[in-house]
Amino acid sequence: MSQEPNKMSEEAIKECFGENLKFARMRLGLSQTELAARADVQRMVVGNVEKGDHNATFKVLVRLCLAVGYHPTDLFNPGFLQFAPRAVAAENAASMDGSK
Secondary structure, three states, X not given: OOOXXXXXXXXXHHHHHHHHHHHHHHHOOOOHHHHHHHHXXXXXXXXXXXXXXXXXXXXXXXXXXXXXXXXXXXXXXXXXXXXXXXXXXXXXXXXXXXXX
């Protein structure tokens, strides 16, 4: 079996995560700059991850997920856009602000 399907799958996963991250960020009313500050990453990293153009480290992905109040498995889920509960994300993100 060729390696090409795996590479396509990897790209699809990165795009899925990026779209879900952008959706979560926008639902919280955050700019890329605000999300970057919450996650302690550079704004360019946020933009590139949202576009699926960045091979982020696990640490960066977890920081981004926590900054928008979702578990990493949520943002890797292709069905996330249909089922994302805004109240849970807002509550989780707000609790992160108080822990700093």
